[in-house]
Amino acid sequence: MSDGTNGNEALNRAVEVYNGQSANTYHLRSPQEIAAFFTGLDLVEPGVVSTASWRPDPDREEPTADVSVCGVAVKS
Numbered sequence: 001m002s003d004g005t006n007g008n009e010a011l012n013r014a015v016e017v018y019n020g021q022s023a024n025t026y027h028l029r030s031p032q033e034i035a036a037f038f039t040g041l042d043l044v045e046p047g048v049v050s051t052a053s054w055r056p057d058p059d060r061e062e063p064t065a066d067v068s069v070c071g072v073a074v075k076s
Contacts, residue, residue, distance in 0.1 A: 001037060002051050002070030004028045011067045031069045041073035 006012055006028035019025040035048040046054060048071035 001034070001072075002068055003034050004068050005031055005034070005066070007031070008067045034069050035071070038071055038073045042076050044072040044074065047071055
């Protein structure tokens with residue numbers, strides 16, 4: 001799962017404008033709210049982290065804007 005986070009003011013404003021013009025709205029969540037979706041599951045390392053940091057490509061520079069988190073889990 002990956003989703004946008006509400007910790008970036010520019011993204012918050014962009015989503016606010018989008019929601020004001022769209023019949024289908026989008027709602028950003030905090031990283032903690034996204035992590036809660038994994039409750040009761042076994043997270044795959046490195047857990048719920050910035051999307052760019054989950055399995056980074058060592059040959060690419062990571063983006064500086066932290067606008068999304070992701071994680072993978074299994075049900076055991």
